[in-house]
Amino acid sequence: MSEILSQEEIASLLNAAEQASDDLPAPQQAEPNASRASGLRSRTRAPIAYELYDFRRPDKFSKEQLRTLQMLHETFARLAGSSLSAYLRTPVNIDLISIEQVPFEEYLRSISQSVFNILSLPPLSGQAVLELEFGIAFTMVDRMLGGPGRAISRSVLTDVERPLVRQLVERLFAGLKSAWEGVVVADPTIEGMETSAQFVQIAPPNDIVVTILFEVRIGDQRGAMSLCIPYLLLKPITTKLSAQKWFATGPRRANHSTRNQITSHISSARVECAIRLGEAKMRTREVLGLKVGDIIRLDQGATDPVCLYVGNVPKFEGRPALQGSKLVFAISHPVSN
Template sequence: MCRGLRHQLTSAALRENKPPLDTTVSRRSRPILQVPEEESAFMTEKTLTANEIDDLLSVFKGGHKGAESLSDVESLDLDRPNRIPRGILETLEIRHEQAARLMREGLRVALGKELQLSLLGLEQERFQTFKERQEEPCCGFVIDMPPLRSPAYLVMDFAFAFACIDRLLGGTGSDAGSGRELTATEVSVLSEVIEAVLRAHVVVWDRYTKLTPTLRKTVSIPRFMRDIRDEDAMLTAEYRFKDFVDGGGFRLSMPLPGLEGRLQFGGDREPTEDEGATDQVRGELQEHMVDVDVDVSVRIGGADITVGDILALEAGDVVLLDRDVKTQLDLLVEGRPKFGGRLLRKGRKLVFRVDGESPASQRESSNES
């Protein structure tokens, strides 16, 4: 190909009575193209060095030293979207653990038996992925969740469902029963267990929205379900029993499209006792929070100065702050004033002595009330 191109350039130059272009590349300087002198008035000779050519070639070979490293690039799993920020997800995990304790109490009353129930996991996934993980047939229930437009989907292990039915009918809790669609009578008997599960999750989401769940229908073949779109993101909580029905359990998949906005801007109201959260549960929830790290800082003072003054600052300049030397300093917790006190010294370290609640914190509390 190069030989043919050189021949064409030489032939064209001979027809115009011009010397042929020198297309050879020197090993020392590696010029790309040398232009005849009569054309140098409007074109300048450009010569690349050996290092420049090596750098240029390395780009196409994928070895350019300025290329970004892929070592910190994470894989994208479209079946498991990350729609909930990590901090909010950790809070939801704690609240679902609280739901497990509430369900233990509700199921104890319904079944007359002490059960050990715990949260196995909380996962974000597409509804299509959730359906593919379920056995067919399965013990599934479509749950309307007003004010959410999309319903939730509750799936119980057959061993757990049949053991509950037997227990509610006066038996010992035998899980004998094959995988099949439940009869209307069996669903009616099992409704007391379903209500205990849903009541606990009303408490979980009460901080963000007031749910009023109701059982719509049973669906034993998940792949035929059309009440929820396959591409919808779901938040699935899975629970497991210990020393009951061979470790069986159930899964509740909540629709995220109706919850995301409420998760971002939900209120801070905690459930009241009348709504199912007892003092004991609150105490256990508080025990989980004591090890959570928070950012703490001390505010010495501030000042309002112009951009010009900032640009003119030099070493040795003094900035006058808005705080008197006798005024308490503020200890900020996550950026908000909480305590007042003074700076002291311990060895070569500064320490803060808490004298009481910060006046700024008291003003914020009075404004909020």
């Protein structure tokens, strides 16, 4: 059976508790503040480093991948500026301004009046957009037609201007292809041209795209150009978008690009070719005494092969022959070094 305390026992316990509390030393005046401060210190945590994250705009590319894309397109800007300068016969400067990843819908909202060139980049699957403001596009067209490069306040391309803008964009593609060779050997091709953003549908509105913004300067005229590439198009090569791999393939890419440029320029150059039938040494008085009907003896035998010279350099040996009423040269073998 449980023991029940009497009223006297309860009173004695209460008196003992009061005596124990009276025996404790009185707290000093500063102790409450100190205990409060220590309590605050115990409750106050060290600041935690954090970064804002918007789940509506998830980052698909790392900072290193964005830096690699920036280096690639800085090379593209330099090559494209040089190509357009030679084509338009006026200085053209293209500078990369920014690179960021945004939803496709936000990219379209940021552009009002521009020419949208929809392009494919085989072997990559998907489409990208090269956007060019009307002002800078009309400036280039005016230069192509022999004008000083005036901008026109108009947002519509005529049937004559469309193929001219297409030629300009294809010039830009040559620089884009060379800049990308270290990552992927792509072949940019125009799939369509639009002047309204609502007809540009290369990705769903909420899909992440990389937007690269450029500033184009032609004389006193300035304008913007941008390149929009969906993440799904670049996804197969994201592992190659590292500075280490890009620099590792840099010399090979530069050599290949330089070789192609030199070959394309040399292949259309004209060279002088000559066939020498022989030589003869004569005195000055013999040369002065030459007249019609005289015969000069050469050091070349009648059956010996003659040599074809390309720019004073012997290249091929062969024999002269007749083809109809024309004298031709039949090559037998190249001249060995």
